[in-house]
Amino acid sequence: MAEAARTTGAERDLWVRMYRLMVLSRALDHRMWILNRQGKSAFVISGQGQEGLQAGAVFALDPAVDWLAPYYRDMTLVLGFGMTPREVMLGQLAKAADPSSGGRQMPAHWGHRARRILTGSSPVTTQVTHAAGLALAFRVRHERAAVLSTLGEGSTNQGEFHEALNFAAVHRLPLIVLVQNNGYSISVPQSKEMAVADVAARAAGYGIPGVVVRGSDPVAVYEAVRAARERALAGDGPTLIEAKTHRYTPHSSDDDDRSYRTPEELRAQKQDDPITLFREVLAAQGLWDDEAEARLLQEVKLVVDDATDYAEKAPYPDPATLWLHVYGSDDAPAAGAGRD
Amino acid sequence: MAVMSYLEAIRETLRQELRRDPRIMIYGEDVGVRGGVFRVTEGLQAEFGEDRVMDSPLAEAAIIGTAIGAAVNGLRPVPEIQFADFIFPAANQIIQEAARIRYRSNGDFHVPLVIRAPFGGGVHGALYHSQSVEAFFAHVPGLKVVIPGTPYDAKGLLAAAIQDDDPVLYLEHKAAYRSLKGEVPSERYVIPLGKADVKREGTDVSLITYGLMVSYSLKAAEALAKEGVSVEVVDLRSIRPLDVEAIVATARKTGKVLIVHEDNLTGGVGGEVSALIAEHALFDLDAPIMRLAGPDVPAMPYSPPLEHAFMVTPEKIQQAALKLARF
């Protein structure tokens, strides 16, 4: 970020937009936990601490042509790709109009065809092979576009991580794999997950570049993803990017992280909060001040309140829709199996 | 006798077994320091050390595949799959390796292995934390599939599974973990695999079921007793092998059979049970066999109205059993 002074006006504008996105995402995330404590939302899974890298990554993409294959911590990423706060809250409260799944999946299981966000499931890492497939279609049709798939560092131990990267490397597919390494897969620390310090070291085994970036530096992530995208569009194949980051919450609202990490560890990580750090960077550049911050917080509060109210008032799915979308052609099961 | 939850019964059995046999080893995702995402293995690493209760990398095929190797080399691994929904990356290792190794080596090798996995819905787990996977695995000769319905059975069946010399899939219902409580003796005992248990005697209608649905069926039976309908509840406990004798006996006794499971209807355990009854007791029946099961949609949705619409409940069982009684 030392080069900030030499950047163009367009880039500075971009950075402010990144920052605004990060703040919005954190505020929505906070609200979800409140709704959970109020008994209005059964489950929360967070991206708090990972907003900076997601904001950096998403602005390096072109939402008009690229695809996103995200994982459950990616609220900042999907907001940046065009999902609205109302849509996020509809999913959080499992309402009928939830664009991700109509209330069928747990919250944070993103998916939105019109916005080129691939639907995902809960078994981790399946999205990376899907992403390689999306990229394969781009290559076969000679389209200039790329796919970004994200995952946690724990997921890199799954066989499908290996199969996806190998496949994409052999066929030089326009794929960017972004590992958000927050040091824990639920309770298991990275040292028990792998015998290497950097996930990026695995790139060597596939013959592709492996890049390590600091996740609290959105500009660094932006640049890494932009370079990977250029490489992808040039037909040079996939890139593995590892952003070192933190998870400020337990794994989910069903987890209690006090059993496996200390408050001191968490406090130290909060010194590396991407939002605080980036605000300081912007302020030092004269791009941000207290007044702008106050205005943004007010604005964000309104957006979050609106999304919450909207989603709370929205109807639940009709129980009869249980039977819809089992197949495309005939939604009524043949023999009325299990149906009274 | 101590009163324990279903979850505590499983944990205490694991503890007892780990103490009994130094070859037993537990591993899986988050089972060590965290004690499992449901806390089933809480405190076990502290007591037995990391060599015997170990966190593994997030990779299911590796968890089961290495357990097969460890079993062949003299251990008794009891790996955990964090959610039954996550078992499918390891399906090749379970179906094509663990279950076939004895047969393909003509008895030269065998795999003493117990795979524990929480399953079932009604806990806001949505499509990937609610599934009932038993029918996929009950289809596989060489594998045994066990599903306890009470804390007492959870203990005896787990001990039996661990001492069994073949691979056993031991499925634990998530909604039962804390909601089901019962008396559990402190000493070790085993319940033979493949033996059903009549949980309630009755004369009008037989409910044949397993897992969480056992307690739901008992509730329904209790309610129906007040309406003058006498319901027998048979808990299968093992769905592979099935207790053919017990199934046929109850069908002959009441002449009216309702099979209840949470798993999807088509291709589920109910189909197999009703075929057995049709083969062995058709002319003892007074009504067509009925099945009440999870609907044929891919999995249980998250949103409360959809989840409720999917779930088999005591009320739904009661209604179906009443309809059958009045046939």
Added chain:
Amino acid sequence: MADNGLTPELMKEMYYYMVLSRAVDDRMWILNRQGKAPVVYSSNGHEAAQVGSAFALNRGEDWICPYYRDLALVLAYGMSVRDVMLHLLGRAQDPNSGGRQMPAHWGHRQLHILTGGSVVATQDVHATGLALASKVLKDGRVSVAYFGEGSTSQGEFHEALNFAAVHKLPVIFFNENNGYAISVPARKQMAVMDVAARAAGYGMPGVIVDGNDPLKVYEVTREAAERARSGDGPTLIEAKTYRFVPHSSDDDDRAYRSREEVQEWKKRDPLVMFEQRLTEDGILNDDNLTAMRQQIKDLVNDATDFAEQAPLPDPGTLYAEVYGS
């Protein structure tokens, strides 16, 4: 060679197993052409890699988890020619599977050869599990998984190496890279030149060795075994070699590789090269070679006759060995 523990007698024995394997292999193809053996998988060309590594292990004590190309390996590990032929012809006394599996699906509990299926790379995780038990039981054993380069694209390869590295298990991953997964060349299988390059991603050594030189293979395997036994964890070994025959008797390799390429590799036939070397060293001579060849011919003839006359499994055993009790 004095410091590596290989005496002239042992080197002669290595050569013997390589020649024995080739002779058994040739006979299997004849039985296939005669319609007596439905399918054949060969180790033809891989003998040096297999025998060299076997001799570096504590044979019969360390576990091996072979794949279908490992005839020379299992012979060197103690499987008899009769047992191999019983397996090929699907006879009741086949110790590998009692005639249940396809040929070349090795397994022999007493010899510490793990049974294997047909889905590739499953044995990588099994070897890791055997090693996990060895670590817990402190039995001093090493496990070795053998596999082709094609199977390194499988997720289980990755999961096995990662698991073994995290827990520093006494296991060796031994890749026999012959450049083809059936018809798919290595360059379409991976975007790296060497399978060994993948070791870096797991934090373990990756070693490349000439798979047609049994002594070099012996040395790197011995080092890896020592490393494993001293608690320093797994090693990935890549033995570069070549398969001289089609993938199986059902394959025709003319569809995907040139005769020139095959001929080029045959100039480096491990049997020919090793024989030359041992002759130069005075370990082999016309007399002991003639005797050895006669002995092998007799063994192969005996095993063929024995297996052909051996009974097929009783259909009644179809239901045996599904469960133990």
